Amino acid sequence: MRDSAGGGSAWKIAADLPDPELPVVTIADLGILRDVTEDDQGRVHVTITPTYSGCPAMQTITDDLVATLTAAGYQSVDVEYVLSPAWTTDWMTEEARAKLAAYGVAPPGPASGPVPLALSVRCPQCGSSDTRESSRFGSTACKSLWVCRSCREPFDHFKAI
Template sequence: MYDTVAAVVDPELRIVTIDDLGILRDVTVDGSHVTVTITPTYSGCPAMDVIRADIRHALGAAGYDDVEVVTALRPAWSTDWISSAGRDKLAEAGISPPGPSRGPVALTVRVRCPRCGSPETEELSRFGSTACKALWRCRSCEEPFDHVKAL
């Protein structure tokens, strides 16, 4: 059951699942009723309606029609919840994953280029292709790339 929901792909970052991103918190079964608990990457995330629908669709295809999707806002999602597999998938797709936080205020000293690994990068725009990403450029290979914002 958990594996069915864990395989749901994030609609904005199609190369990772909701489990990879740490959005999926829990799946419980009570008879024929399934409750799935998710946490958005941030409270205004526009992808949450699509994620809820995709969860219901995946469970419906597995024979479960009585599905409740609960949104838990506490504790707030953190980039620390991204799995190591999720970080690897993001990097392989050319998206710089955030580093782990080291206290209450996460500070990124250097963002490494996901293509060449150079730390010689610069932020071009705090706003990237989605609200949870920023646009960066590598000064070494000159390639632009998305960087998942540390939250």
């Protein structure tokens, strides 16, 4: 075993992979990428965790990891799903939160309590905190739908979980 999380070149390649549904952030930014190990024979073992049990992006992420690492010259790539410890939006990096906001998706607050109450979600378009939730379930499992009362624009909010 040569490298593990944070060190090796396989980690760097995997960590740069964009999320298929939110391409401005990487799977490492989101905390989906948990571990990468590679051995001297060029075999890579990647561990990822889903944001939600039914997240349909997991298959695409797996395919992307295998394709990207294979193209980088690794001989074999296997991808393992782990559920524990359960993914939380608290694993999202500060950089990822800033990138999401710039992309028009309000980043999550701290994941506290069973259904975290976002007291004020700032509109990613105009910066106003005069916003309201229009639907707790949005275009993907991880997002809710909000409307800004100041600029009248609807926007996505990454739900704290």
